[in-house]
Amino acid sequence: MIISKLISGIKPINIIGDVNKEIVGVNIDSRKIEANHLFIAVKGTQVDGHRYIETAIEKGAVAVLCEDLPEEKAAHVTYIQVQDTTQAAGVVATVFYGEPSKKVQLVGVTGTNGKTTIATLLYNLFRKLGYKCGLLSTVCNYIEDEAVPADHTTPDPIELNYLLSRMVEAGCEYVFMECSSHAIAQKRIAGLHFAGGIFTNLTRDHLDYHKTFENYRDAKKAFFDSLPKTSFAITNADDKNGMYMVQNTKATVKTYSTRSLADFKARIIECHFEGMYLEIDGREVGVRFIGKFNVSNLLAVYGASVMLKQQPEDILLALSTLHSVSGRLEPIYSPEGFTCIVDYAHTPDALENVLLAIHDVLNGKGKVITVCGAGGNRDKGKRPLMAQEAIKQSDKVILTSDNPRFEDPQDILNDMKEGLNNAQLKKTLTIVDRKEAIRTACSLAQKGDVVLVAGKGHEDYQEINGVKHHFNDKEVLYEIFQND
Ligand SMILES: CC(=O)N[C@H]1[C@@H](OP(=O)(O)OP(=O)(O)OC[C@H]2O[C@@H](n3ccc(=O)[nH]c3=O)[C@H](O)[C@@H]2O)O[C@H](CO)[C@@H](O)[C@@H]1O[C@H](C)C(=O)N[C@@H](C)C(=O)N[C@H](CCC(=O)O)C(=O)O
Ligand SMILES: Nc1ncnc2c1ncn2[C@@H]1O[C@H](COP(=O)(O)OP(=O)(O)OP(=O)(O)O)[C@@H](O)[C@H]1O
Ligand SMILES: N[C@H](CCC[C@H](N)C(=O)O)C(=O)O
Ligand SMILES: [Mg+2]
Secondary structure (H helix, E strand, O other): OEHHHHOOOOOOOEEEOOOOOEOOEEEOOHHHOOOOEEEEOOEOOOOEHHHHHHHHHHOOEEEEEEOOOOOOOOOOOEEEEOOOHHHHHHHHHHHHOOOHHHOOEEEEEEOOOOHHHHHHHHHHHHHHOOOOEEEEOOOOEEEOOEEEOOOOOOOOHHHHHHHHHHHHHOOOOEEEEEOOHHHHHOOOOOOOOOOEEEEOOOOOOOHHHHOOHHHHHHHHHHHHHOOOOOOEEEEEOOOOOHHHHOOOOOOEEEEEEOOOOOOEEEEEEEEOOOOEEEEEOOEEEEEOOOOHHHHHHHHHHHHHHHHOOOOHHHHHHHHOOOOOOOOOOEEEEOOOOOEEEEEOOOOHHHHHHHHHHHHHHHOOOOOEEEEEOOOOOOOOOHHHHHHHHHHHOOOEEEEOOOOOEOOOHHHHHHHHHOOOOHHHHHOEEEOOOHHHHHHHHHHHOOOOOEEEEEOOOOOOEEEEOOEEEEOOHHHHHHHHHHHO
16 A cells, blocks of 8 residues: 555654555554564553664664654655654554454443453354354454454554454454453554444553543543444443443443333343343343343343344344353352352452352352452552452452462562451461462362352463463363362
């Protein structure tokens, strides 16, 4: 694609050099630059991408998009200066890959918890309804059946538009994606055309990055502010910030609620560990999910499907056949008759809700033993709150390592214990080794009890000092049961 076409969606302040050159690739990372590429210099949180302009040119870049022009310029390179390269990166990537988001119905899901669940269920549901679909999520990306491993909840703008273009090539009509607050703040989704957006909920997370809850909230809101008039915005009326999210959007607003009047409503008729019987918009349906929060997730899925012009009867029929998403409230039954639940709860709110869901089913008839930790190099303030939520609804808590990343695991656990009083500490064990912690929880459990293993869900690694060691909570549980 020639440079003048490539930059047709942005407003350069200055252009130096030939704009009729052919560009065969674009990237924000100098390490991925090859011959005849455009390098986009982005000022990041760790380094300033402008430092890599020279390296990128040595690797073959023939055009550079930047905010600050370098003093020494190469004669064969075209320099394009813009105000904000973060924003421009998304727009240029979209143009380079043929504006793929305009060729599919793209629905974005944002909020603290529930994004993976909702996006994955929509992908599974629309495939059951007979459509070709794509999915961009924390667990894995999918182009129809083809799995493309995910490093991030939302990929960088280049990878994102590349994957979307592959989905268009594969004939996908619908694409469901998670929009993390990092991705919205870093404009990874700039230039995308959304058919709809969904808001799940907002509670504490990622304050290491956003600094204040207001910044975090407004990062999520920015997604709805940017939705086009043709799109829909579905919001959770039960969440304190549900209406705030959509107050400035141009999209058609619809609400969902399990408590009050809303466009999409539901209530629980019955619930077991195997699933729930629900009434959604006046129709009854059996689903294989538990927990009130999953009623909200299913309502969001139902609402989005209605807005995407599917028939309520077809949606509910497909909904009744869907299974829980990997590592989200996934039950594993022990030979001794207790139930283990593997779940990705890694925020105070998620822990509270998962434990509520477990108690709803247990109905006072068994003990709850919770194994949990907190991630290293992430929001420290959530650590004591997570310990508090765990102890509030558990008979015993075993604090253990999650992904310590570059922190000492014992320091993370000490931060968690800061949230507990002496009586609560007496109900708590600290076992740094996660496998040992899970084993101990299982040895304490009896028939009818529940062992909640929280925090890592689908993850198949434990990240320690920058190295990902193979580790999977479900595998560990099966191994324990086999050796019993
Ligand atoms: C804090 C954060 O979110 N950082 C993300 C951000 O990086 P950054 O802009 O800070 O990059 P940087 O390292 O300062 O580098 C600046 C620029 O120089 C470039 N560079 C750097 C080195 C080099 O040799 N050459 C070069 O060109 C980089 O490619 C970049 O363009 O943009 C990068 C590209 O999109 C991301 O890979 C990176 O994710 C880091 C690794 C990360 O761990 N992010 C997590 C926190 C994250 O994004 N999580 C959310 C979800 C959380 C949730 O689901 O709850 C996610 O969407 O996954
Ligand atoms: N609607 C919800 N409300 C509160 N908690 C939820 C909700 N849905 C899921 N959870 C809890 O949050 C955990 C994470 O769910 P999920 O992976 O769907 O969220 P996510 O928003 O994609 O998270 P991430 O930001 O890490 O990608 C689940 O394992 C469950 O404990
Ligand atoms: N996307 C989230 C996932 C957290 C998962 C948990 N296992 C942890 O490592 O903290 C994050 O990067 O903060
Ligand atoms: Mg997710």
